[in-house]
Amino acid sequence: MYNILTLNKIAACGTDIFDKAKYTVSDNAENPTAIMVRSAKMHDMEMPESLLAIARAGAGVNNIPVEKCAEQGIVVFNTPGANSNAVKELAICALLLSSRKITEAAAWAASLKGTLDAPKTVEGGKSKFAGPEILGKTLGVIGLGAIGGKIANAAVALGMDVIGYDPFLSVNAAIQLDPAVKVTADINDIYKNSDYITIHVPYTPDTKNTIDEAQIAMMKDGVRLINLARGELINSAAVVKAIKDGKVAKYVTDFADDVVLGEENVIVLPHLGASTPESEDNCATMAAHELIDYIEKGTIKNSVNFPNAELAKTGDHLVCVLHKNVPALIAQITSVVSDKGANIENLVNKSKKDWAYTMLDVTGDVDADAFKSIEGVVGVRVL
Numbered sequence: 001m002y003n004i005l006t007l008n009k010i011a012a013c014g015t016d017i018f019d020k021a022k023y024t025v026s027d028n029a030e031n032p033t034a035i036m037v038r039s040a041k042m043h044d045m046e047m048p049e050s051l052l053a054i055a056r057a058g059a060g061v062n063n064i065p066v067e068k069c070a071e072q073g074i075v076v077f078n079t080p081g082a083n084s085n086a087v088k089e090l091a092i093c094a095l096l097l098s099s100r101k102i103t104e105a106a107a108w109a110a111s112l113k114g115t116l117d118a119p120k121t122v123e124g125g126k127s128k129f130a131g132p133e134i135l136g137k138t139l140g141v142i143g144l145g146a147i148g149g150k151i152a153n154a155a156v157a158l159g160m161d162v163i164g165y166d167p168f169l170s171v172n173a174a175i176q177l178d179p180a181v182k183v184t185a186d187i188n189d190i191y192k193n194s195d196y197i198t199i200h201v202p203y204t205p206d207t208k209n210t211i212d213e214a215q216i217a218m219m220k221d222g223v224r225l226i227n228l229a230r231g232e233l234i235n236s237a238a239v240v241k242a243i244k245d246g247k248v249a250k251y252v253t254d255f256a257d258d259v260v261l262g263e264e265n266v267i268v269l270p271h272l273g274a275s276t277p278e279s280e281d282n283c284a285t286m287a288a289h290e291l292i293d294y295i296e297k298g299t300i301k302n303s304v305n306f307p308n309a310e311l312a313k314t315g316d317h318l319v320c321v322l323h324k325n326v327p328a329l330i331a332q333i334t335s336v337v338s339d340k341g342a343n344i345e346n347l348v349n350k351s352k353k354d355w356a357y358t359m360l361d362v363t364g365d366v367d368a369d370a371f372k373s374i375e376g377v378v379g380v381r382v383l
């Protein structure tokens with residue numbers, strides 16, 4: 001039996017994909033073969049010896065020690081794009097929330113319950129909640145991946161001028177962008193020209209505080225900021241100060257911290273970006289398929305620490321070796337096969353930065369322990 005441990009609530013349509021004859025799925029599974037997780041923090045978790053893979057049902061993997069996992073031969077997957085429409089829709093909502101004082105106006109209207117002549121009071125008091133339309137305004141989008149690209153296109157359709165910035169823009173993402181999106185190579189173009197700025201990049205040590213005091217100083221007076229990506233990307237204290245100084249008109253964030261909570265002109269949402277039944281189903285389904293394909297066939301697709309690779313078994317064994325991406329290692333792996341007099345029918349070797357994956361389709365006997373003793377090898381399975 002393979003045991004799947006869930007660290008967060010994972011949609012049933014994903015967990016139901018696991019064949020009950022071969023898998024158990026539970027939130028207290030012992031000796032887990034794999035873990036399914038959403039936002040639970042795993043940095044301090046001791047990784048069990050039994051663990052082959054972690055699937056993040058979502059995009060961001062900053063809650064997982066990705067590099068430490070690679071060193072222990074644990075493949076980490078995410079589900080690219082699976083929740084991007086949910087976040088796009090919330091971002092469009094956030095654009096309007098940042099403009100039209102909707103939350104304050106609704107709270108004020110609710111406060112009139114039980115008062116005499118509420119219909120007259122609202123007509124008299126509504127002018128203080130007026131806010132600008134987004135039509136014709138400029139939106140800056142930082143990060144044009146699955147989410148940022150969709151938001152850029154939707155904003156164009158809503159009549160906004162859109163400037164996008166993404167120094168690592170993939171060809172696939174680029175061809176999906178509306179031609180009206182102006183892609184700039186200089187992030188300062190976003191800061192200087194935008195009425196609204198939204199950020200959609202992964203949180204890494206390099207992107208921490210992407211927007212801080214210096215970036216805010218470059219922005220237009222009255223700029224509105226939206227952060228549905230990660231709290232750490234924007235310095236909360238700098239934004240709150242800029243709101244008090246009248247520089248920033250509004251900040252809508254999906255990430256609560258003590259600095260932003262309760263502040264005037266800050267709307268804090270409780271990490272709601274991916275909370276739709278559709279995206280929870282998409283993420284759970286994709287994550288389950290990634291784990292099953294890896295556990296049963298050695299196939300890696302959508303890993304963030306190892307390369308994509310697949311190989312069909314035509315011989316007696318499929319040998320799957322996770323290892324460092326260093327010279328002469330493949331020669332040692334193939335020697336282990338030939339030393340035993342076995343034959344390699346097919347071989348795939350792929351690399352991703354410091355890590356690599358070699359799959360060998362072998363006829364004849366293989367000795368799994370001999371692969372494990374090669375320096376730089378971090379995981380071996382014979383299927």
Ligand SMILES: NC(=O)c1ccc[n+]([C@@H]2O[C@H](COP(=O)([O-])OP(=O)(O)OC[C@H]3O[C@@H](n4cnc5c(N)ncnc54)[C@H](O)[C@@H]3O)[C@@H](O)[C@H]2O)c1
Binds near residue numbers: 083143144272
């Ligand atoms: N609020 C939520 O519930 C929620 C849901 C999904 C994703 N997210 C967050 O949004 C992030 C983006 O998600 P996605 O699905 O669009 O991911 P993605 O990988 O499809 O896109 C990220 C894009 O950011 C770009 N990028 C990386 N570093 C950059 C930099 N320094 N400057 C500009 N661009 C940069 C990449 O090239 C890529 O195109 C995730 O990493 C996650 O943190 C939040």
Ligand SMILES: O=C(O)CC[C@@H](O)C(=O)O
Binds near residue numbers: 061083
């Ligand atoms: O799982 C969630 O609810 C949030 C997911 C989101 O932050 C992501 O990075 O995909």
